[in-house]
Amino acid sequence: MKTKTYRSHNRKFTFSYLLILSVFFIFSCKETSERMKSLDGSISASIYTNDKQELQYDLSFHGENVISPSLLGLVLNDDTLGENVSFKLVDKQIIDEKYFTRSVHNTAQNEAVQYTYEVRSAKTNWKLQTRLYNDGFAFRYLIPNKGNAVVNKELTSFSVHKNIPVWFFERPNDWKLKSYAGKWLQTSSDSLWKISPNGPVQGPVLVYELPEKRYMAITEAALYNYSGMRLEAKENASLNVNFTENEGFEIKGEIITPWRVLLLVDDLNELVNSDLIKNLNPAPDTTLFSDLSWIKPGRSTWSWWSGKKEKLTIPYEKQIIEIAGNLGFEYTMLDEGWEKWSDKWEQLAKICSYAKEQHVGVLVWKHSKQLSNPKNDYAIMRCFLDSLINAGVVGVKIDFMNGESKKIIDFDIRTLQLCAERHLLVDFHGCQNPSGESRTYPNELTREGIRGLELNLMKEGPITASHNAALPFTRFILGDGDYTPLGFTNPGNTTWTHQLATLVCFTSSLQVIAEDPVFLSNSQKVKPVLDIIKSIPTVWDETIVLNGSKIGDVAAMARRTGKDWYVGILNTTEKKFNIDYSFIGDGQYDAEVVEDIQPKFDQSKMFSVGQLYVTANTKSEYNLSENGGLVIKLVKQFN
Numbered sequence: 001m002k003t004k005t006y007r008s009h010n011r012k013f014t015f016s017y018l019l020i021l022s023v024f025f026i027f028s029c030k031e032t033s034e035r036m037k038s039l040d041g042s043i044s045a046s047i048y049t050n051d052k053q054e055l056q057y058d059l060s061f062h063g064e065n066v067i068s069p070s071l072l073g074l075v076l077n078d079d080t081l082g083e084n085v086s087f088k089l090v091d092k093q094i095i096d097e098k099y100f101t102r103s104v105h106n107t108a109q110n111e112a113v114q115y116t117y118e119v120r121s122a123k124t125n126w127k128l129q130t131r132l133y134n135d136g137f138a139f140r141y142l143i144p145n146k147g148n149a150v151v152n153k154e155l156t157s158f159s160v161h162k163n164i165p166v167w168f169f170e171r172p173n174d175w176k177l178k179s180y181a182g183k184w185l186q187t188s189s190d191s192l193w194k195i196s197p198n199g200p201v202q203g204p205v206l207v208y209e210l211p212e213k214r215y216m217a218i219t220e221a222a223l224y225n226y227s228g229m230r231l232e233a234k235e236n237a238s239l240n241v242n243f244t245e246n247e248g249f250e251i252k253g254e255i256i257t258p259w260r261v262l263l264l265v266d267d268l269n270e271l272v273n274s275d276l277i278k279n280l281n282p283a284p285d286t287t288l289f290s291d292l293s294w295i296k297p298g299r300s301t302w303s304w305w306s307g308k309k310e311k312l313t314i315p316y317e318k319q320i321i322e323i324a325g326n327l328g329f330e331y332t333m334l335d336e337g338w339e340k341w342s343d344k345w346e347q348l349a350k351i352c353s354y355a356k357e358q359h360v361g362v363l364v365w366k367h368s369k370q371l372s373n374p375k376n377d378y379a380i381m382r383c384f385l386d387s388l389i390n391a392g393v394v395g396v397k398i399d400f401m402n403g404e405s406k407k408i409i410d411f412d413i414r415t416l417q418l419c420a421e422r423h424l425l426v427d428f429h430g431c432q433n434p435s436g437e438s439r440t441y442p443n444e445l446t447r448e449g450i451r452g453l454e455l456n457l458m459k460e461g462p463i464t465a466s467h468n469a470a471l472p473f474t475r476f477i478l479g480d481g482d483y484t485p486l487g488f489t490n491p492g493n494t495t496w497t498h499q500l501a502t503l504v505c506f507t508s509s510l511q512v513i514a515e516d517p518v519f520l521s522n523s524q525k526v527k528p529v530l531d532i533i534k535s536i537p538t539v540w541d542e543t544i545v546l547n548g549s550k551i552g553d554v555a556a557m558a559r560r561t562g563k564d565w566y567v568g569i570l571n572t573t574e575k576k577f578n579i580d581y582s583f584i585g586d587g588q589y590d591a592e593v594v595e596d597i598q599p600k601f602d603q604s605k606m607f608s609v610g611q612l613y614v615t616a617n618t619k620s621e622y623n624l625s626e627n628g629g630l631v632i633k634l635v636k637q638f639n
Helices: 015-027 174-179 268-273 314-327 344-357 375-391 406-421 453-457 465-473 496-505 517-522 527-535
Strands: 005-008 011-014 043-049 055-061 064-071 074-076 079-081 086-100 107-120 125-133 136-143 148-154 157-160 165-169 184-188 206-210 214-221 230-233 239-242 249-252 259-265 298-302 331-334 361-367 395-399 425-428 444-447 510-512 542-545 554-561 564-571 575-580 589-595 608-614 619-624 629-636
Touching: 043 086, 043 125, 043 136, 064 259, 086 125, 184 465, 214 268, 249 406, 259 268, 268 465, 268 542, 298 314, 314 331, 314 344, 314 517, 331 344, 344 361, 344 375, 375 406, 395 406, 406 425, 425 510, 444 510, 465 496, 465 554, 465 564, 496 527, 496 554, 496 564, 496 589, 496 629, 517 527, 527 589, 527 629, 554 575, 564 575, 564 619, 589 619, 619 629
Parallel strands: 298 331, 298 510, 331 361, 361 395, 395 425, 425 444
Antiparallel strands: 005 011, 043 055, 055 064, 064 157, 074 079, 074 148, 086 107, 107 125, 125 136, 136 259, 148 249, 157 239, 165 184, 165 206, 206 214, 214 259, 230 239, 542 554, 554 564, 564 629, 575 619, 589 608, 589 629
16 A cells, blocks of 8 residues: 655654554444445545444544544433434435625634434434535534423534644633633644643643644534533543533523534634634624614724723713714723713713714723623513613623633523614623624624733733734634724733734724824824724625735735725734735726834834735735734726
8 A cells, every 4th residue: 555644843644544543444344324424525524333323423624533533422411412323314405505795804604414323222312513615614403392492402512633733712701701802822732631730621722733634613603592612631631512601501492403514624814714603603683683773883083991991981981972973983982980070961862963973983892790680581681772772882791701612692682682672782791702793793892802902001911912803713703703902002912013903803893992092193193003903894705815824923814995906914024025916907007005013113103104005916925023014005007
């Protein structure tokens, strides 16, 4: 037998070994499905039972095994669904649809092969549903249930190979796991179980670097009526689904679990542009969202981050609203403290009326504990939301859920529904990361679930450049993140150009700008780039990850809005970086280039701003400073 050997990260693997391993498992199985394949044939999977009649699956990408035989099923009441089973294929269909989306690009392609298997176990017959996309594999469990049932455990596992680099967010304390606010780091797949002093349980998403510069991400999608998924890492590099916050949770009626997702892509550009997570979520309800005109992405001023919390007064917020209007920002955020105003509802109504005159919408903060009582269909929350509408508020920031138990997930989804009924926008904070909910509930413009710029105000900060350079390829592949970017006056160890580039590289339909609005609009140091700040949108028609990008080292992206392009680069170590402008297509562009001051940091001048003309044939080399960045705005000439 000829042996194909390839090297990845200083470790050799042999194709012959994987082939022998696969043959062994196939012949040791009692029952095997047909080999399921994606439409382009790049991804394939099998479902089978082993000699213990346990239900399992495996997964291959470009003919190479990436997930070895792994368990399927869950424990429902006293019944283990996944042991002593038989199964048969009952449905196979092609999914093919396009729909409008927002943020990374404007059109999503939902194209997959869906297989549905009927699974027979001792007490319960249920269904396993799988989908194979050209960029991933997903599966979920469909279980009939007429009364109440308790999910005690999920058997789902992911048998990942050893010695593969993996990106994860660190959890130095319990709250970091609940809020997904840890720093992004890299380790080996077989070190995940011991890398954290806080234990082996990880929060998704986990992003693996595969051989030949390919990538695999493990996460979930369509988290409704269920508990959020954590991943317990094992010494052999495998992962088991873990709920952490629940010792069993009750579900009424039919059980449709979230999708368990394995995203598989050939490069970082495919990773960033994947619509797989949103594709696995239902389309919006046409009654609830018959009119979408009120859902408007945009930028927001914010007085909290810059230490102006004590200035949350009526006159000061009116000043901020004026600045928002002058900057062309669509919103302003009233954070914690507005409820301490005397006659708060009357004052809030006056603020909203004044903001409307400036063409600015008002968003307000609220602690989740004051709304989360489910009695009488969340009567307290419904009353609060009605009061917001009467005052003229356009959206709400719900904070401090700090977990993803089923109770909290139920609260999140009901919040989105009740807000949609009232045409209110939603920004979740102190929460888990997204699983594609914004497709089903497009009034969710953003959510935290990310280690954002707030950390620059805290002892455990500041945010590092490497964390920022990892985010576009880790947390942001799941959906919009309220990082609250742009902190000139407290940038940590990053440069101001690095901070500016976060506006381009970080994806959020609602960008709540951290910087003090007064400083932003008045500072002479900011003035050279203020017009660029005012022009950068929050949603894009197209996104391209540029060659030379590397997770945690440099994130370089070109993003188009209409005919104009923006380039953003987040860098860590000093280097030269080449940009090939072929992505712009036909025509000539006026380019405004914002760089770090070279060779030394000059406190009197924070940016170097230059001009050049660019065509698709242009190739340019730039000097990137340590923890620095680059921003380029390209405007198409029409003469």
